[in-house]
Amino acid sequence: MRMAAESSWGQPLSLHAAGARARYALDHARQEVSTYVGAMPHEIAFVGSGREALARAFDLAIGQIGDGGTIVSSHLEHPSVLAMVEEASRAGHPVHWLALPGGVPNGDDVLALEKASLVALSMCNHELGTFLDVAALAPNAVRLVDAVQSAPWISLDSLNDDKTFYALSGSKLGAPMSVGVLRVPTKIYYAERERGSSIEGDSPPWLTAVGLGAVCAVRGPRRADALRRAREACDRLRAGLLEVDANLLVNGDEKARLGTILNVSFPGVFGKSLVSALSLEGICISHTAACQSRRSDVSPVVRVAYPDVPERAQGATRWSVSEDVTEDDIACAIRTTREILRTERRDAP
Numbered sequence: 001m002r003m004a005a006e007s008s009w010g011q012p013l014s015l016h017a018a019g020a021r022a023r024y025a026l027d028h029a030r031q032e033v034s035t036y037v038g039a040m041p042h043e044i045a046f047v048g049s050g051r052e053a054l055a056r057a058f059d060l061a062i063g064q065i066g067d068g069g070t071i072v073s074s075h076l077e078h079p080s081v082l083a084m085v086e087e088a089s090r091a092g093h094p095v096h097w098l099a100l101p102g103g104v105p106n107g108d109d110v111l112a113l114e115k116a117s118l119v120a121l122s123m124c125n126h127e128l129g130t131f132l133d134v135a136a137l138a139p140n141a142v143r144l145v146d147a148v149q150s151a152p153w154i155s156l157d158s159l160n161d162d163k164t165f166y167a168l169s170g171s172k173l174g175a176p177m178s179v180g181v182l183r184v185p186t187k188i189y190y191a192e193r194e195r196g197s198s199i200e201g202d203s204p205p206w207l208t209a210v211g212l213g214a215v216c217a218v219r220g221p222r223r224a225d226a227l228r229r230a231r232e233a234c235d236r237l238r239a240g241l242l243e244v245d246a247n248l249l250v251n252g253d254e255k256a257r258l259g260t261i262l263n264v265s266f267p268g269v270f271g272k273s274l275v276s277a278l279s280l281e282g283i284c285i286s287h288t289a290a291c292q293s294r295r296s297d298v299s300p301v302v303r304v305a306y307p308d309v310p311e312r313a314q315g316a317t318r319w320s321v322s323e324d325v326t327e328d329d330i331a332c333a334i335r336t337t338r339e340i341l342r343t344e345r346r347d348a349p
Contacts, residue, residue, distance in 0.1 A: 001176065001177075001207055001208070001210055001211045001214075005207055007021060009022070011203070022206055025206065025210050026046070026204065026206040026209055026210070027041070028210075028213060029046075029206075029209040029210045029212060029213025029214075030044050030046070030209070030213070031213075032213035032214070032216045032217045033181060033209075033212060033213055033216050035216070035217075035220065036216035036217075036219070036220045037151065037156045037160070037168070037181075037183065038155065038156055038157045038160050039156075039160050039183050040186060042186070042189055043160075043183050043184055043185065043186060043189060044181060044182075044183060045181070045182040045183075045184060045199045045200040045204075046179060046180070046181060046200055046204040046205055046206070046208075046209040046212075047179075047180040047181075047182055047200065047201070047204070047205070048178065048179070048180060048205055049169065049178050049179070049180040050148050050167050050168060050169030050170075050171075050172070050180045050181075051080045051180070052180050053167035053168065053169075053180035053181060053182040054078075054080055054081060054084070054144070054146060054167045055080070055084065056182055056199065057144050057165035057166070057167055057182050057184075058081075058084045058088075058120065058144055060165060060184065060188060060192075060199070061118055061120075061142050061143075061144045061165050062088060062093070062118065064118070064142045064188070065117040065118045065142055066117075067092065067093070068094070069093070069094075069117025069118055070093075070094045070095070070096055070115070070116055070117050070118070071085055071088055071089075071093050071094065071095045071096070071116070071117065071118045071119075071120060072095075072096045072097075072098060072112050072113060072116035072118070072119045072120070072121075072138070072141070073085045073095065073096075073097065073098070073119070073120040073121060074097060074098040074099075074100045074121065074304075075097055075300070075301075075304040076100050076103065076122075076125055076127075076128070076301045076304055076305060077120065077121065077122055077146065078122065078126055078146055078148075078289060079289060081120055081122075081144075081146060084120070085120055096112050096116070098112060098113070098121075100304075100305060101305060101306075102128075102130070102251075102252060102253040102256075102305055102306070103125050103128040103130030103252045103253050103256060103305050104130060104132070104253045104255075104256045105132075105137065110137065113137045113138040113141070114137075114138070114139070114140065115140075116138050116140070116141040117141055117142065118141055118142045118143075118144065119134060119137075119138040119141045119142070119143050119144070120144040120146075121134050121138075121143075121144075121145065121146070122145070122146035122147075122148075122149065122150075123145050123146065123147050123149070123150040123156075123159075123166075124147075124149040124150035124153075124154075124258045124261075125149070125252070125261075125301065126146075126148070126149050126261075126289055126301075127251075127261070127263055127288065127289060127299060127301040127302065127316075127318050128251055128252035128253075128257070128261070128263050128301060128302070128305060129149075129252055129257045129258050129259070129260060129261025129262070129263060130252045130253055130256040130257055130258070131150070131256050131257065131258045132256075133158065134159070134164075135158045135159060135161065135164060136158070141163070142163050142164075142165075143159075143163055143164040143165070143166075144164075144165050144166070144167075145159055145164060145165070145166040145167075146166070146167060147159065147166040147167060147168055148167065148168060148169045148172050149172065149258075149260075149261070150258065151168045151172065151173060152172055152173050152174075152219070152223070152226070153223065153226065153227040153230070153258060153260055154223075154227065154258070155223075156183075159183070160183070161185070162185045162186070162187055163185065164183075164185065165182065165183060165184060165185070165188075166182075166183045167180060167181065167182055167183075168180065168181040168183075169181075170208060170209075170211070170212040170215070173212065173215050173216065173219060174215045174219065175208060175211045175212040175215050176208075176211045177205075177207075177208040177211060178205075178208065179205050179208035179209055179211070179212050181212070182199065184199055225323075226322075226323040227259070227260070227323075229323035230259065230260045230321050230322055230323045230325070231259035231260065233321050233322075233323070233325040233330065234259055234260060234261075234262050234319075234321040235259075236327075236330050237262055237319060237321060237325075237330050237333065237334070238250065238262055238264070240330060240331075240333075240334035241262075241264060241334060241337065243334070244334060244337055244338045244341065245266055245267075245341065247266075247267050248264050248265070248266060248267075249264060249265040249266075249267065249309075249311075249312055249315070250262070250263070250264050251263040251264065251265060251302050251305065251306065251312055251316060252305070260320065260321055260322070261318060261319070261320050261321070262318075262319040262321065263299075263302065263316060263317070263318045263319070264316070264317055264319070265302070265311065265312045265313075265314070265315035265316045265317070266315050266317070266341060267311060267315060268311075268315070268345065269315050269341060269344055269345070270314060270315065271287035271298070271299065271314060271315045271316045271317045272287045272297055272298075273344065274287075274315075274317055274337075274340060274341075274344070275287045275317060277340045277344070278333075278336060278337065278340065281336045281340075283332070283333050283336060285317050285318060285319050285320075286317070286318045286320075287299060287316055287317055287318065288300065288301065288302075288316070288318070289301070298313040298314050298316065299313045299316035299318075300313070302316040319333075
């Protein structure tokens with residue numbers, strides 16, 4: 001990014017030489033990102049954030065289904081997706097909410113997905129870490145997929161068809177600054193181009209896109225090994241926390257978890273309190289979506305996934321594990337959690 005800023009400081013749309021150099025850097029980054037996700041370069045649009053990518057994708061997807069088409073989503077989705085679906089409902093679009101007990105579809109959910117006009121779901125749930133094969137579950141629908149949590153770990157090839165929009169966040173992939181990626185099907189891209197509309201806008205965040213392109217070029221060959229290492233670390237963390245408390249509740253269907261997010265509830269312990277106590281010791285976890293941590297006392301996602309067991313939502317803590325987590329990190333987390341829980345339970349009324 002520093003090299004690009006020094007040599008290509010112009011606006012990519014400008015006709016002068018500095019603009020041409022910036023445009024080349026942006027196009028090179030687009031190629032690197034498209035190679036990483038398996039899409040065509042023209043299908044990749046850079047925007048300011050993953051949230052902005054989801055919003056633009058939703059507007060485009062709504063335009064594909066007309067006024068009478070049913071939107072299918074769930075209350076387990078990221079707050080930004082929930083807000084868009086709820087707004088569409090207020091505007092008159094029929095909306096069906098999936099139950100997704102434990103983060104996976106039940107029989108009624110499967111039927112609703114098969115009949116949907118538009119499906120708005122995450123591929124990997126941001127709190128439970130459960131994985132959904134959205135393309136297979138909703139073969140006939142236009143699909144808006146939140147791929148933010150899944151993109152760092154798995155191939156997105158199943159989403160690169162003529163019905164699927166998906167969004168990524170550069171920060172989740174390790175880009176040094178915020179940038180969002182929107183994948184738009186080729187047919188829609190050319191339709192918007194004929195209308196004179198730019199999906200990317202007049203001023204894409206080209207310098208942060210350069211950083212993301214470099215990250216994708218490095219991470220692509222390492223992705224499968226990174227997932228393996230992160231899963232192994234997550235398994236060791238889970239085993240250690242079970243040693244701390246044998247009554248630990250693991251949230252998210254066992255067979256559907258991607259393996260890089262561990263969501264657990266300690267019975268009798270308020271999740272938000274545990275998060276705060278661990279934070280004082282330098283261990284950063286969350287009790288709900290990170291962007292909702294200040295607003296919610298319990299995890300709304302876990303509450304919806306387990307409506308009959310409210311203590312799961314009250315005690316829920318989310319531990320996100322990367323391939324860089326070490327044995328010392330895990331041992332420290334387990335030891336500190338044991339000490340905090342001992343104090344919490346001793347002081348409880």
